[in-house]
Structure formats: C-alpha cells, structure tokens
Amino acid sequence: MxxxxxxxxxxxxxxxxxxxxxxxxxxxxxxxxxxxxxxxxxxxxxxxxxxLAAPVADALRRAIDLGDTGYPHGTAYAEALGDFAARRWGWHDFRVAHTTVVPDVMMGIVELLRLVTDPGDAVVICSPVYPPFYSFISHADRQVIEAPLGPDLRMDPAALDDAFRRARAAGRKPAFLLCNPHNPTGVVHRRDELETVAELADRHGLRVISDEIHAPVVLRGAHLTPYLTVAGAENAFAVTSASKAWNLAGLKAALAIAGPQAAADLDRMPEEVGHGPSHLGVLAHTAAFDAGxxxxxxxxxxxxxxxxxxxxxxxxxxxxxxxxxxxxxxxxxxxxxxxxxxxxxxxxxxxxxxxxxxxxxxxxxxxxxxxxxxxxxxxxxxxxxxxxxxxxxxxxxxxxxxxxxxxxxxxxxx
The missing domain is CATH 3.90.1150.10 (Aspartate Aminotransferase, domain 1)
Known part of the structure; x- marks a missing residue:
C-alpha cells in the first residue's frame, strides 16, 4: 500500500x-x-x-528525516518553474530574478493589488469566475467590476472594453484579474485572446494580474499561453504554483512573477510576505516542477x-x-x-x-x-x-x- x-x-x-x-x-x-x-x-x-507524486513524497520524507523544517531559502523553486515553463510552454525568457515566493496564489494576488492599486480602486473580473476573487478583492477595500463571459464562455472583448472603461473612471489605478485557465469554465485562453486583453489594458491604463494556478492542467487539444509571454504584457504579473496540478494546497508556497516593466513594483513587496510560505511547501512545489x-x-x-x-x-x-x-x-x-x-x-x-x-x-x-x-x-x-x-x-x-x-x-x- x-x-x-x-x-x-x-x-x-x-x-x-x-x-x-x-x-x-x-x-x-x-x-x-x-x-x-x-x-x-x-x-x-x-x-x-x-x-502524492513520488518525487514530492521523497522530497518531503528527506526533509522530515533531516529535520529540515526551518525557513525557506534560495531560488530553487523559481528555477524549477522556469525550466518547467520552457519545456512545457516554450517560455524561454522566464526570469528568476523577476520572481518572489508568496504564501499562496490568492495571497500573492492580494499583495500585488496592494502594490499597484489604491483602496477604492476597481478590479475587473470575468464572471462567472473563481469565488474568492470577489471576497479577496472586497476585503482588500477594492471594488469589483464584472466583465461577463460571452455565450461561448470565452472572454468578450466588448464586455472587457466597457468594464475597463468603467474601471478607469472609478479610480486612478484600476486592474484586471485574469484567470488563465479559467475557473470554473475550463476555458484555456488562446494567444489572440490574451493579446486583445493586453491591448485593451494598455488603452485604458489597467494593470493585469494573471492567476495561473491551473496552468499545468491543460488537457489534450489545448495549449497554455502564459500571459507574460504575450506582447504588451510587459508591465503585468502572474501568480502560480504546483498546488492544483500535484494536489499540494495544504503545502503553502506560490510564486509571483513580474513582467520586465513590473519588476520594480515586485521589488516593493513587503518583506513580511516572504515569511508566509512554508519551507516544506517550497520543497514540495520545487520537486513537483523539477521532477513531477x-x-x-x-x-x-x-x-x-x-x-x-x-x-x-x-x-x-x-x-x-x-x-x-x-x-x-x-x-x-x-x-x-x-x-x-x-x-x-x-x-x-x-x-x-x-x-x-x-x-x-x-x-x-x-x-x-x-x-x-x-x-x-x-x-x-x-x-x-x-x-x-x-x-x-x-x-x-x-x-x-x-x-x-x-x-x-x-x-x-x-
């Protein structure tokens, strides 16, 4: 057994x-x-x-046997993700220096929103969407503006354009919280759709944060396009982890990734955020991306x-x-x-x-x-x-x- x-x-x-x-x-x-x-x-x-996948279980067992239960250190997690992204998605210009470890994907998203928006600013989401988007945004004292999906359950450019316009009118620093792939519909956004997002965000002055927690779970017939690989996404962010693909939600650790024009913003992440991830979580997620x-x-x-x-x-x-x-x-x-x-x-x-x-x-x-x-x-x-x-x-x-x-x-x- x-x-x-x-x-x-x-x-x-x-x-x-x-x-x-x-x-x-x-x-x-x-x-x-x-x-x-x-x-x-x-x-x-x-x-x-x-x-558990064997490489993850082995990494955790080794840490327990060694009593290696202290504080996380180093960039092995980001390096493993970068190698995985290159192999899996062709993301060859992934920059380890433009990453930071955060407790989990939703906490990373909230911290990024605090960096690039102000209290009262609007955050656009494409409904129906992952329920914590609503609660985490509102609890962070930002307002939600919906851009409903189209009848085909894909992003509707006209709805995005209207929502982005309203978000810009509602505050100085609006943002768009993208779900890629989309939860709950299971849609994997195409590159042309993400290019439209980038163009509209640039036109209306929104910062984009892409939740890519399900990115490794793309089924036959579809291909994942990381948002940060899209032209025009240079000032955006992505947040991901191995938690959904390898069932590691209880082992807290995620990575926030900045586009090249957003790296200075990521550098302003408060130091205390980095104390939230679990060392065992970092080891487990690293093993998953590296050998899973x-x-x-x-x-x-x-x-x-x-x-x-x-x-x-x-x-x-x-x-x-x-x-x-x-x-x-x-x-x-x-x-x-x-x-x-x-x-x-x-x-x-x-x-x-x-x-x-x-x-x-x-x-x-x-x-x-x-x-x-x-x-x-x-x-x-x-x-x-x-x-x-x-x-x-x-x-x-x-x-x-x-x-x-x-x-x-x-x-x-x-």
Missing amino acids: ANDLLGTGGSATRNPLTLLTVDELRQRTSTKWRMHPPDVLPLWVAEQDVP EPWLDLLLDGLDANRTLLGQLLAEQLPAVTYHRPEGTYLAWLDCTRLGVPTEPVAEPGVASQLVGPAKMFLDRARVAVSAGEVFGTGGAGFVRLNFATSPAILTEAVTRMGRAGQAYRPATD
Whole structure:
C-alpha cells in the first residue's frame, strides 16, 4: 500500500486517479472529505483524489528525516518553474530574478493589488469566475467590476472594453484579474485572446494580474499561453504554483512573477510576505516542477479519460444538463437550468460554501456535493461546478445518483 500511495513501484505507470479507494479517501482530514457527512460523495472543492507524486513524497520524507523544517531559502523553486515553463510552454525568457515566493496564489494576488492599486480602486473580473476573487478583492477595500463571459464562455472583448472603461473612471489605478485557465469554465485562453486583453489594458491604463494556478492542467487539444509571454504584457504579473496540478494546497508556497516593466513594483513587496510560505511547501512545489512531469502526464491522461466519461454519463443519466467540455483544469461547468430548480441570490458572492439552486438539490436528494454556480457571480445561476479529479468509479456513482435525483425532481407549480 505504501508504494501505491507514493505513486512508486507497480503504480508508476498507472493513472493516479485510480489508486485510492473511497475508504482510503475518507481517512483524509482535509475539507473535501470532512465538510459533509460520510454518505456524501464530494465533487466540489478543487482537491484531487490522488496519492502524492513520488518525487514530492521523497522530497518531503528527506526533509522530515533531516529535520529540515526551518525557513525557506534560495531560488530553487523559481528555477524549477522556469525550466518547467520552457519545456512545457516554450517560455524561454522566464526570469528568476523577476520572481518572489508568496504564501499562496490568492495571497500573492492580494499583495500585488496592494502594490499597484489604491483602496477604492476597481478590479475587473470575468464572471462567472473563481469565488474568492470577489471576497479577496472586497476585503482588500477594492471594488469589483464584472466583465461577463460571452455565450461561448470565452472572454468578450466588448464586455472587457466597457468594464475597463468603467474601471478607469472609478479610480486612478484600476486592474484586471485574469484567470488563465479559467475557473470554473475550463476555458484555456488562446494567444489572440490574451493579446486583445493586453491591448485593451494598455488603452485604458489597467494593470493585469494573471492567476495561473491551473496552468499545468491543460488537457489534450489545448495549449497554455502564459500571459507574460504575450506582447504588451510587459508591465503585468502572474501568480502560480504546483498546488492544483500535484494536489499540494495544504503545502503553502506560490510564486509571483513580474513582467520586465513590473519588476520594480515586485521589488516593493513587503518583506513580511516572504515569511508566509512554508519551507516544506517550497520543497514540495520545487520537486513537483523539477521532477513531477511523468506523474503529471499520467494524471492528464486520466483526466482526459474522465472528461470523456463525464460527457457520456451526463448524456445517459442527466440529458437535460448541458456539459461544456473543459479544455483545462479538472472542473466541469454544468448548465442545469433545464431541470427547473429554483435559484436564489447568495448572501455574499465569493463565499464558496453557500449552497443554493441545483447544487443544494443534488446534495439533498443525491448526496453528491458540487459547487453552486451562484457563488461564481453573474452568469452562474442555475449552473454547478463539478470536480472530476476522482476515480472513474466514484465519478460514475456520483453522476448516477445525480441522474436519479434530476429525473425525480419536479418543479413546484402554482
């Protein structure tokens, strides 16, 4: 069992999503498996049902054996990411000197917003989008302006232009918080789309911060373009980590990266921010980028298979639900509006634990936990987000349960 959990031995060429049973997963104490009662199958928060990749486990074990649990030091994390970015995305001018370690991606984003915007300034986001964008921006005393995605769930240039214009009118130092790839839709932005973002940001005077936490999780048929490789993005930032691809959210460490014209701003990052990352986190993320690609490739094959399986299951079990096939991430954005489940506004956009609409129905009637689309902002009502980074068996059982609940559901009539 130990070898299987580590992804070594006989499991070294196997799909990481197939290595753990439900009983093993229920021994975990993280939020995915402890938020709900044991009869609930959790397909909500972005944790994967996988064992640690062997290089990550080995790095952590070595540190524990040595008692190497002090403060992080050096640039090995940034160097590993730079090498990974060159191999994976063709980003050959990645500059280690233009990076700094931050506690996690969202804290890095907030600190960057504090560097380049002032209290009261506007931050544009493309809704529906990752719920903490709303809460973190508002808690930092900045205002949110939405630029809703188009009907194809891709960024709408006209909506961006209008939102950027309004953001510029609302304050001296507006910003755009990009999600690349996009959560919850799974869209991987094309280079031409990102070039449009850069052109509009330059025209209206917005600084761009790109959340690229899901960047390594790009599925067959799509290609990730790091925002900082796009012409016109020289004064922008990106923030990323290995946490989503290698399931390391509990090992805190991320990297903020500045374009060449933004390096001076990054140099103003307060010293105390660098005390937030965990040394074990830095070691784990470094090992993932440095030696975790074989494991990642097996994972991506498994996710691609699950992506296809999910489409088949929905067609069989929930034909009223429209499935937008994701290009990246392991998150599926499901249109459940045809089920007729009443929706209602959430108390506070951005609080991901709120359950309304179809998500509440699936929890109550199917004992399957998915994320309510309403918490993702404008455009989310009637949708749910489903995390398919689990075993085919769990995915099949969950969608089968959802299908029975959906078929039995009858909208209330006057």
